[in-house]
Amino acid sequence: MKILVTGATGKLGSKVVESLLKSIPARELAVSVRNPEKTEGLRSRGVEVRHGDFDHPETLENAFKGIDRLLIISADGDNETRIRQHTNAVQAADHAGVKFIVYTSLANATESKNIMAPPHVATEAAIIKTGIPYSFLRNNWYLENEIGSIQGAMAGAPWVTSAGEGKVGWALQQDYADAAAAVLVGSGHENTVYELSGPLLTQEELVSALGNVLGKEVPVQQVSYEKYAEIMKGLGLPDFVIPIVVRIQEGIRNGSLEVESNDFKKILGRPVAPINELLTQLVNAISQTK
Numbered sequence: 001m002k003i004l005v006t007g008a009t010g011k012l013g014s015k016v017v018e019s020l021l022k023s024i025p026a027r028e029l030a031v032s033v034r035n036p037e038k039t040e041g042l043r044s045r046g047v048e049v050r051h052g053d054f055d056h057p058e059t060l061e062n063a064f065k066g067i068d069r070l071l072i073i074s075a076d077g078d079n080e081t082r083i084r085q086h087t088n089a090v091q092a093a094d095h096a097g098v099k100f101i102v103y104t105s106l107a108n109a110t111e112s113k114n115i116m117a118p119p120h121v122a123t124e125a126a127i128i129k130t131g132i133p134y135s136f137l138r139n140n141w142y143l144e145n146e147i148g149s150i151q152g153a154m155a156g157a158p159w160v161t162s163a164g165e166g167k168v169g170w171a172l173q174q175d176y177a178d179a180a181a182a183v184l185v186g187s188g189h190e191n192t193v194y195e196l197s198g199p200l201l202t203q204e205e206l207v208s209a210l211g212n213v214l215g216k217e218v219p220v221q222q223v224s225y226e227k228y229a230e231i232m233k234g235l236g237l238p239d240f241v242i243p244i245v246v247r248i249q250e251g252i253r254n255g256s257l258e259v260e261s262n263d264f265k266k267i268l269g270r271p272v273a274p275i276n277e278l279l280t281q282l283v284n285a286i287s288q289t290k
Helices: 011-021 036-044 057-064 079-096 117-130 143-154 173-185 203-214 225-234 242-253 263-268 275-288
Strands: 003-006 029-033 048-051 069-072 100-106 134-139 159-161 192-196 220-222
Touching: 003 011, 011 029, 011 173, 029 036, 029 057, 036 048, 048 057, 057 079, 069 079, 069 173, 079 117, 100 117, 100 173, 117 134, 134 173, 143 159, 143 203, 143 275, 159 203, 159 225, 173 192, 173 263, 192 263, 203 220, 203 275, 225 242
Parallel strands: 003 029, 003 069, 029 048, 069 100, 100 134, 134 192, 159 220
Antiparallel strands: none
16 A cells, blocks of 8 residues: 655655654655755655645646545645645546545535635535535644744734634644554545544633743733734734634634534544643744744
8 A cells, every 4th residue: 555645845744754664664665845955854764755846736646646645735835826726636546546645624614604614615515516426524723823823922022813703713723643654554544524622612711721831921912903904914924814814713703613523533533632741732832943
């Protein structure tokens, strides 16, 4: 059996690769990357490195040849770009004769009003259309997405949000990576949809847990969308990013990530660790990089 991971030099992809290497020999693993020169470390460990660029479909068909199980990690970029890139990857997988596709999607994708949902809806549909057996990993929200706010809180700043009482199922990227690896090497996952979510928490509940970890009170400022945009601009976010982060806050407020599920336990045999433990890991990692 040969498994291939796309985006293997990215934050999630690199964690999936490391998780896979704990359970399969390196010779059974290949990676598809835009810049193969960045993966000499993997090559030296016996992982096959292939060139694959989502913007150049001709490279993908070659990259996916002879692959039994493929993990397509969703790309970065605006929705239109992501839909085009993901479609390229799915079509290449079909032409290459891939036997099983795992795709990292978004919480409740087909019903979601989240600004980031359209590429995932389009990609899931494209995969189903091929007739190739699949597993959709609908990842809720990475706790790492909050690193900027956590760093601010560590420095004494308040936690600013316009997400109201909306709940989020935070988990660490490592949890999502371990789940992806387990599905890739496991059996019985054909034509499945997994909602991967940690325990649902509001911003206030998350920040209360962060305060416990830091040993100090972290004030929460609930602000309007307009004020949130103004604050993000003041923090130096590029103009084109500001409407996106505001829409994400709006989506959270409207419940787009409020998906209760025990699918992590179903796949991994364990639930996500309590939020205090996850935050402790993240705070320690942030402290070590200073």
